[in-house]
Amino acid sequence: MDAKKKGMTLLAKQRAAGWAFLTPAALMIAIMSFYPMVRAFMISLQKGTGANMQFTGFSNYQRILADKVFQQSIGNTFLYLIIQVPIMLVLAILLAQLLNNRDLKLRGLFRTCVFLPCATSLVSYALIFRSLFATDGLINSVLMKLHILDQGYNFLGNALSAKIVIIIALIWRWTGYNMVFYLAALQNIEYSVYEAAKIDGANGWKTFWGITVPLLKPTIIMTFIMSINGTLQLFDESVNLTKGGPANTTITMSHYIYNTCFINVPNFGYASAMSFLVFIMVAVLAFINLKVGDTRD
Amino acid sequence: MTEKKNKSAIQRRLIPTYIFLIIVSFISVFPLYWMISAATNTSTDVSRGRILPGGYLAENFKNLLAQQPLWKALGNSFFYAVLTTVVCLLICSIAGYGFEVYHDKAKDKLFSILLLAMMVPQVATMVPLFQMFSKAKLLNTAVGFILPMISTPFMIMMFRQNARAFPVDIIEAARIDGLNEVQIFFRMFFPTMRSTYAAAGVIAFMNAWNAYLWPKVIMTDNNSITMPMLIANLITGYVTDYGMLMCGVLFCSIPTMIVFFVLQKQFAEGITGAVK
Amino acid sequence: MAGEQYAKDHPGFSVNVIETSSDDCQTKLTTCANAGDYSTMPDIVLMQDNSYQKFLLSYPDAFTDLSSMDINWDDFGALKQAYSMKDGVHYGVPFDNGGCIACYRTDVLDEAGYTVADLTDITWSRFMEIGKDVHEKTGKYLLTSEAAGGDTIMMMIQSCGANWVDDEGKAYIAGNEVGEKCVDIYAEMIQNDVVKLVNNWDEYISTITGGEAAGVINGNWITATLMSTEDQKGLWEITNLPKVDGVDSATNYANNGGSSWYITSNCQNVELAMDFLAKTFGSSTEFYDAILPETGAVACYLPAGESTVYNEPNAFFNDQPIFATIVEYSSHIPAFKSTPYHYEAREAVNTAIVNIVGGTDKAAALDEAQSTLEFKMTE
Numbered sequence: 035m036d037a038k039k040k041g042m043t044l045l046a047k048q049r050a051a052g053w054a055f056l057t058p059a060a061l062m063i064a065i066m067s068f069y070p071m072v073r074a075f076m077i078s079l080q081k082g083t084g085a086n087m088q089f090t091g092f093s094n095y096q097r098i099l100a101d102k103v104f105q106q107s108i109g110n111t112f113l114y115l116i117i118q119v120p121i122m123l124v125l126a127i128l129l130a131q132l133l134n135n136r137d138l139k140l141r142g143l144f145r146t147c148v149f150l151p152c153a154t155s156l157v158s159y160a161l162i163f164r165s166l167f168a169t170d171g172l173i174n175s176v177l178m179k180l181h182i183l184d185q186g187y188n189f190l191g192n193a194l195s196a197k198i199v200i201i202i203a204l205i206w207r208w209t210g211y212n213m214v215f216y217l218a219a220l221q222n223i224e225y226s227v228y229e230a231a232k233i234d235g236a237n238g239w240k241t242f243w244g245i246t247v248p249l250l251k252p253t254i255i256m257t258f259i260m261s262i263n264g265t266l267q268l269f270d271e272s273v274n275l276t277k278g279g280p281a282n283t284t285i286t287m288s289h290y291i292y293n294t295c296f297i298n299v300p301n302f303g304y305a306s307a308m309s310f311l312v313f314i315m316v317a318v319l320a321f322i323n324l325k326v327g328d329t330r331d
Numbered sequence: 332m333t334e335k336k337n338k339s340a341i342q343r344r345l346i347p348t349y350i351f352l353i354i355v356s357f358i359s360v361f362p363l364y365w366m367i368s369a370a371t372n373t374s375t376d377v378s379r380g381r382i383l384p385g386g387y388l389a390e391n392f393k394n395l396l397a398q399q400p401l402w403k404a405l406g407n408s409f410f411y412a413v414l415t416t417v418v419c420l421l422i423c424s425i426a427g428y429g430f431e432v433y434h435d436k437a438k439d440k441l442f443s444i445l446l447l448a449m450m451v452p453q454v455a456t457m458v459p460l461f462q463m464f465s466k467a468k469l470l471n472t473a474v475g476f477i478l479p480m481i482s483t484p485f486m487i488m489m490f491r492q493n494a495r496a497f498p499v500d501i502i503e504a505a506r507i508d509g510l511n512e513v514q515i516f517f518r519m520f521f522p523t524m525r526s527t528y529a530a531a532g533v534i535a536f537m538n539a540w541n542a543y544l545w546p547k548v549i550m551t552d553n554n555s556i557t558m559p560m561l562i563a564n565l566i567t568g569y570v571t572d573y574g575m576l577m578c579g580v581l582f583c584s585i586p587t588m589i590v591f592f593v594l595q596k597q598f599a600e601g602i603t604g605a606v607k
Numbered sequence: 608m609a610g611e612q613y614a615k616d617h618p619g620f621s622v623n624v625i626e627t628s629s630d631d632c633q634t635k636l637t638t639c640a641n642a643g644d645y646s647t648m649p650d651i652v653l654m655q656d657n658s659y660q661k662f663l664l665s666y667p668d669a670f671t672d673l674s675s676m677d678i679n680w681d682d683f684g685a686l687k688q689a690y691s692m693k694d695g696v697h698y699g700v701p702f703d704n705g706g707c708i709a710c711y712r713t714d715v716l717d718e719a720g721y722t723v724a725d726l727t728d729i730t731w732s733r734f735m736e737i738g739k740d741v742h743e744k745t746g747k748y749l750l751t752s753e754a755a756g757g758d759t760i761m762m763m764i765q766s767c768g769a770n771w772v773d774d775e776g777k778a779y780i781a782g783n784e785v786g787e788k789c790v791d792i793y794a795e796m797i798q799n800d801v802v803k804l805v806n807n808w809d810e811y812i813s814t815i816t817g818g819e820a821a822g823v824i825n826g827n828w829i830t831a832t833l834m835s836t837e838d839q840k841g842l843w844e845i846t847n848l849p850k851v852d853g854v855d856s857a858t859n860y861a862n863n864g865g866s867s868w869y870i871t872s873n874c875q876n877v878e879l880a881m882d883f884l885a886k887t888f889g890s891s892t893e894f895y896d897a898i899l900p901e902t903g904a905v906a907c908y909l910p911a912g913e914s915t916v917y918n919e920p921n922a923f924f925n926d927q928p929i930f931a932t933i934v935e936y937s938s939h940i941p942a943f944k945s946t947p948y949h950y951e952a953r954e955a956v957n958t959a960i961v962n963i964v965g966g967t968d969k970a971a972a973l974d975e976a977q978s979t980l981e982f983k984m985t986e
Contacts, residue, residue, distance in 0.1 A: 047512070048433060048512060049433060049435075051429075051433065051511075051512035051513070052429045052432070052433025052435075052438065053429070053433075053438075054429075055425045055426060055428060055429025055433070055512075055516070056425070056426040056429035056430055056438070056441070056487075058422050058425070058426070058482070059422050059423055059425070059426030059445075059482045059487055060426065060441065060445060062422065062478070062481060062482035063445050063448045063482050063483075063484060066460070066478060066479045066482065067448035067451050067456065068447075068448060068451075069459070069463070070451075070455075070456035070459035070460045070463070071448075071451050071455065071456055073456075073459035073462075074455040074456055074458075074459055077458070077459070100982065101982065102979070102982075103979065129352075129355065132348050132351070132352060133352075135345070135348070137338075137341045137342070137345060138345060138348065138349075139342075142592070142595060142596060143356075144352045144356055145595050146588070146591060146592050146595060147355075147356035147359050147360050148352075148355060148356065148359055149359075149591050149595070150359050150360060150363055150588060151359050151362070152537070153537060153584055153587035153588045153591060154362060154363060154366065154584050155541070155559075155562065155580045155583045155584050156541070158362065158365075158366045158369075158577060158580040158584070159362060161573075161577075161809060162362045162365050162366070163362075164806075164807055164809050164810070165809065165813075168806075168809075168810055168813070169805075169810075170813075170817070170819075172382070188806070190806040190807070191754065191804070191806050206358070206359070210359065211534075214530050214533060214534065215489065215530065217530070218493065218526050218527055218529075218530035219492070219493065221526045252492040252495060253492060256488055256489065256492055259446075259449075260449075260485060263449055263450055267452055267453075275807075276755075276806065276807075277755040277756055277806075277807060278755065279754055279755030279806065279961070280754055280755065280806070280961045280965075281755075281957075281958040281961040281962050281965075282958055288452060288454065291452070291454050291455075292454055295454060295637060296633055296634045296637050297633075297950050298661070298948070298950055298951050298983060299661045299664060299665060299947050299948055299951070299983075300637050300641060300661070300665050302458060302641055305454065305455070306455050309452040309454060309455030310455070312450075312452050313447075313450050313451060313452060313455075316450035317447055317450050320446065320450065321443075324443075374835055375816045375835060375836045375837070375838070378809065378812050378813040378816045378817070457638055458638055458641050458642050459642075461638050461639070461642045461644070462642040462643070462644065465642060465644045465646070465647070470647055544634070547631055547634070547635065548634070548635055548638050551647050563631060571812075572835070
């Protein structure tokens with residue numbers, strides 16, 4: 035009787051500690067993200083600017099249906115998502131796996147090199163990609179020397195190639211970033227698991243798919259959600275590399291929303307409505323991902 | 332003897348890996364090289380696409396110092412980034428630990444809800460956030476700078492995922508030893524998860540260091556200039572001096588690289604032994 | 608700078624200058640204003656002329672009416688005043704001149720057998736003839752222009768005193784006769800290698816520094832960029848713009864960019880701020896003479912153009928007195944109907960042009976632009 039009572043209080047204590055541990059973070063998120071988001075939702079039901087906002091109901095959401103440029107931006111963004119995210123994540127896992135090998139020399143140096151792109155400031159990254167892919171840039175010079183091209187190709191001036199440049203730039207910049215998470219997670223896989231696999235005669239490729247990938251699953255889900263989120267809110271590359279051009283064929287949703295707020299005559303009601311749509315898209319995709327991936331319980 | 336043979340055999344088998352890594356490293360490092368090289372050239376040479384280093388670094392640096400408060404910006408950025416990183420790691424790791432170790436239905440639900448916050452687009456919340464901070468008289472303060480950045484669902488998620496590998500046995504054993512829950516976190520979890528902290532630290536530092544839009548909006552006086560703002564100022568006006576710009580960009584990029592280089596050993600070298 | 612000048616006569620006065628890039632300044636003002644909190648705005652702001660109308664439309668109470676200011680407004684060109692006016696009320700003191708100039712490389716022209724005089728007071732069709740010839744003989748482009756966010760098409764239509772909106776401010780792209788002529792010429796020039804269409808500002812600059820462009824047409828602030836290419840010193844000369852063929856109101860002058868000073872409603876001492884602006888930017892040629900060498904900012908203030916400082920020959924431009932010339936040009940720029948939807952219109956028309964060059968039917972492309980702009984104008 036006594037023991038049971040004591041056990042209960044211990045459990046209650048632990049439970050209380052659990053809640054106490056996550057309260058500061060949860061509170062901050064509620065104040066810094068959810069409250070402003072609720073406010074933004076209210077704004078999305080209004081039109082006008084500054085102090086002259088009026089309630090208009092869902093007309094801003096209806097407006098999306100008539101906005102061809104925004105619809106185009108949705109298409110562009112999803113194209114980036116579908117092509118870039120899988121390539122990037124597979125590459126990141128592969129690199130993390132290679133760089134986790136204890137027999138490899140100069141590991142620290144290689145790791146730092148692979149990570150460098152995301153530490154490079156956006157300004158220089160955008161500048162260099164623009165100059166690399168310029169009509170008289172390095173890529174064109176090399177292709178011309180190899181006689182693949184007769185004259186410089188305007189990579190950023192054509193819809194398809196401009197999209198490809200953006201995808202390449204994204205992979206270049208974010209692969210190392212994702213690799214960091216995989217490297218950290220690989221530490222949690224016991225080395226003995228690999229030893230065992232080796233004894234069983236599994237080759238590198240088999241261990242990779244048979245052991246590494248399943249064990250990295252939580253991290254893969256996490257990076258996947260993060261990448262979906264990052265890509266659907268993609269902004270810098272569209273603004274800095276192509277300005278959304280040629281003729282809006284590379285513009286992203288966030289870029290268009292930003293223009294609506296800060297470049298064009300400000301329309302925060304409409305911008306908030308579009309933001310909400312982005313939010314819902316990300317949330318839906320993320321939860322599909324979690325449901326498919328989370329098999330712990 | 333055999334061991335030596337074995338080693339060289341292993342290295343031989345790793346040759347394709349080395350080649351692959353060298354190619355990837357080259358592609359990754361090239362823009363950095365270009366940036367350094369551009370910082371040593373005149374503006375005109377940079378825009379003409381010169382790739383070789385020049386002898387103009389001192390001049391660019393001198394111009395930069397004359398035009399912009401470089402040291403102040405570096406100092407500010409460093410202060411804000413370190414402050415944000417420390418507070419962020421503390422709050423988020425405790426929360427991640429809390430969610431994982433004491434997980435039950437209610438907490439899992441809460442976690443899912445918090446995850447939603449990650450997906451909130453920044454453009455949408457900027458005006459309401461600004462209103463809040465202005466009312467709370469937090470404009471132009473360090474607190475105002477760091478508050479929106481210190482608790483992110485992403486960091487919590489990362490600590491939560493990694494806490495799964497933290498053995499329950501250790502916690503049980505510590506409880507029997509009479510440690511309370513807070514002590515268990517700080518004495519057991521904290522030292523064990525060094526690799527996770529290091530990785531999270533790199534990411535948090537990088538995000539805070541590069542933060543631009545929000546700081547720009549709430550910091551209104553010249554004294555609180557940060558490196559990204561300084562870079563933006565260099566592109567202002569009708570003429571951009573590309574050589575000087577790249578010199579500034581170099582100063583903006585180096586700290587993150589150093590932080591990474593210092594911490595990468597922590598999160599990539601084997602510390603699995605400690606967990607057992 | 609201005610603060611120092613003013614403080615000489617008014618001890619105890621000091622100005623705290625906050626430097627912010629133009630885009631960021633707009634982001635910040637928009638955020639503050641939309642949050643309904645003007646308290647973080649500085650007393651006086653310098654703002655892009657192309658942006659001001661949209662701010663005035665969206666946040667009418669953010670700026671101070673300057674009607675009572677002691678200043679002779681006609682010392683500024685009519686167009687410059689119009690940028691910062693609404694319903695006959697002045698809100699801004701014009702400062703930075705955006706008057707357009709055409710700059711040409713005399714060495715390249717020489718190689719093709721032309722002089723800058725051949726390009727002065729001409730029409731765009733003549734420009735195109737010369738441009739084709741220059742491209743054939745030298746492989747260079749007589750004009751370089753940005754595809755997205757480029758201003759060439761805006762300068763063309765505005766040099767005719769027209770715009771992409773009608774007198775009531777409604778979208779007027781499809782069926783706009785003057786506009787269509789501009790689009791025709793511009794598209795034809797791109798297709799005939801007279802104009803090099805580039806993707807962004809860096810490429811724009813590198814066509815100049817790299818010597819690929821034999822000519823540049825832009826707001827006069829472009830001279831600062833040209834002058835940073837020191838090995839082209841003495842090779843450039845400036846003149847006026849080509850004008851659009853077959854349009855009665857066409858001129859050889861236009862404006863692109865520039866900026867004016869505004870007093871925000873957050874200013875606690877409006878009288879002092881007004882006096883400061885009036886005594887410096889609003890009336891002092893000595894003041895403009897003093898800031899020209901250091902900032903390269905060319906005045907909108909017309910009397911400034913008569914001073915000796917403004918008339919000094921400029922070695923980079925083959926000893927032309929470019930600053931006086933620019934001020935003189937800016938007095939000829941025709942006024943046009945300005946619109947808060949400047950950037951939307953520019954974006955829509957540039958998109959149409961890229962599509963036309965890419966093979967889309969002209970009428971269809973312009974109709975599309977028309978409906979895009981109309982859409983942006985509705986709430």
